Amino acid sequence: MSTVRIGTRASVLAKTQSELVAAMLRERLGLETELVEVLTHGDRTQATGTPISALPDSGTGVFVSALRDALLRGEVDVAVHSLKDLPTAAPEGIALAAVPTREDPRDVVVARDGLTLGELPVGARVGTGSPRRVAQLHALGLGLDVVGVRGNVDTRIAKVRSGEYDAVLLARAGLARIGRLEEVTEVLDPLQVLPAPGQGALAVECRADDALADALTALDDRASRAAVEAERAVLATLEGGCSAPIGALAELVEGEDGEELWVRAVALSRDGGLSVRMSATGAPDDAAGLGARLAKEMLADGAAELDAGPAGPAAHQDAATDPATDRVHDA
Ligand SMILES: NCc1[nH]cc(CCC(=O)O)c1CC(=O)O
Numbered sequence: 001m002s003t004v005r006i007g008t009r010a011s012v013l014a015k016t017q018s019e020l021v022a023a024m025l026r027e028r029l030g031l032e033t034e035l036v037e038v039l040t041h042g043d044r045t046q047a048t049g050t051p052i053s054a055l056p057d058s059g060t061g062v063f064v065s066a067l068r069d070a071l072l073r074g075e076v077d078v079a080v081h082s083l084k085d086l087p088t089a090a091p092e093g094i095a096l097a098a099v100p101t102r103e104d105p106r107d108v109v110v111a112r113d114g115l116t117l118g119e120l121p122v123g124a125r126v127g128t129g130s131p132r133r134v135a136q137l138h139a140l141g142l143g144l145d146v147v148g149v150r151g152n153v154d155t156r157i158a159k160v161r162s163g164e165y166d167a168v169l170l171a172r173a174g175l176a177r178i179g180r181l182e183e184v185t186e187v188l189d190p191l192q193v194l195p196a197p198g199q200g201a202l203a204v205e206c207r208a209d210d211a212l213a214d215a216l217t218a219l220d221d222r223a224s225r226a227a228v229e230a231e232r233a234v235l236a237t238l239e240g241g242c243s244a245p246i247g248a249l250a251e252l253v254e255g256e257d258g259e260e261l262w263v264r265a266v267a268l269s270r271d272g273g274l275s276v277r278m279s280a281t282g283a284p285d286d287a288a289g290l291g292a293r294l295a296k297e298m299l300a301d302g303a304a305e306l307d308a309g310p311a312g313p314a315a316h317q318d319a320a321t322d323p324a325t326d327r328v329h330d331a
Pocket residue numbers: 082083084085169170171172173174198199200201202326327328329330331
């Protein structure tokens with residue numbers, strides 16, 4: 001077979017993730033690979049300084065669509081994304097060929113002086129562009145001053161080093177992949193801060209009609225796929241009924257009758273003052289059904305009303321992300 005062209009964004013994290021998938025293709029399938037950098041709409045606006053909120057397609061998938069376009073145009077054969085950045089709608093002509101083994105999905109704190117969130121003084125400046133993180137930070141009740149931040153992982157950490165922020169929140173997975181785990185000063189318990197649906201997982205896409213789709217299933221991890229299917233079903237169903245920030249995490253656990261999928265989810269008001277939190281267990285092969293049912297219960301239990309309240313502090317920050325998730329803000 002000829003060389004597999006893997007489309008990637010130009011950021012360090014994106015290239016590292018694409019190289020990870022390239023290595024799997026070489027080692028497991030004996031394929032030759034080549035990384036092809038695709039400049040996305042989001043990357044261009046970052047360079048020019050235009051806020052993402054000012055873009056016509058602000059909301060979902062600013063960083064995703066350019067890679068998919070390159071795939072559909074035949075310029076690349078594989079696209080690698082952070083799964084949490086994908087819109088829930090399935091794209092025409094593109095297959096989610098593999099979800100490789102997921103990294104630790106939890107959020108982490110990178111704070112000055114090795115501090116945890118609980119050790120930061122009242123009024124400390126904590127940077128995040130994610131409404132999900134903003135709402136959950138407020139819900140902790142620590143009196144933190146939550147402020148918007150943009151830029152890639154490096155830039156965000158640098159803002160703690162320079163003293164501009166006392167701390168930033170990031171996905172552990174991104175730091176693990178770029179070899180910066182030593183920056184972490186606290187790993188957040190999902191009981192307090194639930195990650196974004198799909199966080200820590202990669203999405204390996206190809207053209208639906210490409211013979212490569214079959215071969216790529218060798219990269220798929222069953223447990224990771226089941227977990228993210230449940231989380232994304234929670235997200236898709238909640239999105240249908242509210243625009244509140246959402247966290248969700250599913251894990252395979254050993255139940256009385258064998259393997260079970262355990263899903264936890266939260267929807268919050270933007271200021272974190274109100275939340276609907278639920279969990280459920282079910283069969284891993286009904287992951288999407290499980291997630292959808294959980295989300296419907298959440299909507300019935302008040303999640304549908306969450307976005308009706310007055311806009312909280314999240315309304316004042318840089319709207320760098322989709323209202324409900326971490327999608328769109330720069331990796
Ligand atoms: N939305 C940005 C984004 N998309 C994926 C990751 C990290 C890697 C991952 O979650 O798989 C990040 C950065 C972050 O949230 O800290």
